[in-house]
Amino acid sequence: MSDVEQRLLRAARELRELDLAPPPLPGIALPTRTPTSRVPALVVPALVLLGGLAVMAGALGRDVGTDPVAEQAIAVVVTSAAPTPVDAVVHPPIEGEPVGDPAGRAAPAVRPVRVLTAHEEVVMIGSLAPSRLPAAAEPVTVTSLRRF
């Protein structure tokens, strides 16, 4: 055994003579897997999956004519082509093609503001109450249902 090895072993022996008692552990609970802790682990991926499906469905859009649910849907649209303050209260703004009325007329100022079921009443469109809508505004049958 070389001199260096002997010194290393001697130094290690001296080091072992040090009193190195471990300090007491603080009262921290060990991370354990309890049934309650598994619930969020399942819920979060499920929510992510559902959110992803919803986004995909929204991106693809749906054809109203083939969807029995959509037949009952009413879109509140503003059919006036003239500049109206309605645009300012549309919320949230929706990207995509504007919804036309049943006659198929182009509606440049028309934007869907909310899709309702047949049983719902229009209470508010943005910050504008229905009673304050311009005269040109009227409910029409939806021709292109878009989720938003």
Add this chain to the structure above:
Amino acid sequence: MGVPRDGWLVRVLHMGFFALPRERAVGLSIGEFDGFYEAHYASVVRLAYSLCGSVQIAEELAQEAFVAAHGRWAHLHGFDRPDLWVRRVVINRSISFRRREATERRALEQLHDRDGAAGPDEPPVGDAELWAALRELSPRQAEALALFYVEDQPLSEVAKILGLGEETVKTHLKRGRAALAAKLATSRVQR
């Protein structure tokens, strides 16, 4: 009864950074952290001391390593030797401390014009010259020597902790001993 399949975390840990032993066992239950901590605390502090040169710092580094193990105990308790993981962590932290300390020392030397640089304020343990020379070696050589001689770990365990092959560890040990002998001889001549 078959060997349980490794989870993804275990497989990732085996990829090289921690180089944990492949064998898994159910030797420790999740509630046995206290016993594990008490059994290995002193030896982990000694390992840290040999690499950082201060008992106070060594105790802090060891406690940090055990806190890290505590946070991962749900995974670590299934390993055959969770202490190897703790030793790997304390080695990494000791080397990081040495680098930080060297930077601080250089900055202090510039500030105080070399003579006024603050030195260690705690007495060395045992052969101060040897420990100082050990810490001047390359990190790999110092780690191998500390694990093999101070920790008294067999060559195979040193290789597992360092994530190296046994032959590579032998080479580090051989070169480390030679470099250590040269440094000790130089300091003897200077005295």
